[in-house]
Amino acid sequence: MKLDEKVTEIGDNHVGTSSETPLRTDAFDLSDEEKREKINHHVAEIMHTLGLDMTDDSLSGTPNRVAKMFVNEIFSGLNPKNKPKASTFENKYKYGEMLVEKNITVYSTCEHHLLPIVGKAHVAYISSGRVVGLSKMNRIVDYFAKRPQVQERLTMQIVKELQIALDTEDVACVIDAKHLCVNSRGIRDIESSTVTSEFGGKFKEKNTRKEFLEYITLDTKF
Numbered sequence: 157m158k159l160d161e162k163v164t165e166i167g168d169n170h171v172g173t174s175s176e177t178p179l180r181t182d183a184f185d186l187s188d189e190e191k192r193e194k195i196n197h198h199v200a201e202i203m204h205t206l207g208l209d210m211t212d213d214s215l216s217g218t219p220n221r222v223a224k225m226f227v228n229e230i231f232s233g234l235n236p237k238n239k240p241k242a243s244t245f246e247n248k249y250k251y252g253e254m255l256v257e258k259n260i261t262v263y264s265t266c267e268h269h270l271l272p273i274v275g276k277a278h279v280a281y282i283s284s285g286r287v288v289g290l291s292k293m294n295r296i297v298d299y300f301a302k303r304p305q306v307q308e309r310l311t312m313q314i315v316k317e318l319q320i321a322l323d324t325e326d327v328a329c330v331i332d333a334k335h336l337c338v339n340s341r342g343i344r345d346i347e348s349s350t351v352t353s354e355f356g357g358k359f360k361e362k363n364t365r366k367e368f369l370e371y372i373t374l375d376t377k378f
């Protein structure tokens with residue numbers, strides 16, 4: 157198989173190549189402002205190429221809007237300076253059971269089509285003596301989601317980050333998400349969603365894993 161065919165097939169099948177986001181070493185040589193200027197120019201080129209009249213009032217601001225959205229919002233998680241500080245605390249009350257943060261909203265972007273991935277992440281850990289603020293788990297999910305992503309890699313990156321922050325292997329993450337590249341184009345399957353999971357340490361054991369999966373299917377009512 158030729159390389160370009162292989163690359164197309166990897167994209168079509170949504171297979172990622174590594175658990176690290178493939179960034180170049182010069183990824184942050186340009187400032188955010190310089191990036192916005194370049195992206196603005198290129199988006200305008202794409203729209204012009206499509207035959208759109210870029211002097212139209214409704215379209216003229218779009219390239220700038222897209223450039224801002226890419227750099228400041230949906231791809232801001234590429235830049236380590238935007239990484240949330242994962243401050244942890246001593247587990248004073250000696251809670252040694254599993255802690256589950258479920259139904260964390262995920263907004264990400266498929267790196268093969270640049271279309272949205274929308275879903276829920278469920279994260280759990282068993283404390284080794286350190287605990288992390290609850291909202292911190294949401295922020296970590298959000299940080300890694302704000303990149304061009306592959307769902308498998310996103311799941312692994314969340315687990316890895318929490319394993320380091322909490323100094324334990326006992327971390328798990330399940331993500332259930334819809335990929336608009338599948339739902340709105342190509343096969344156009346509205347109903348399908350993709351589930352990925354990563355189980356570290358004790359979560360590799362059948363009973364611990366089962367307990368976690370039971371918690372996330374609990375129907376929380378208020």
Ligand SMILES: [Zn+2]
Pocket residue numbers: 170266267268269270271335337338
């Ligand atoms: Zn896609």
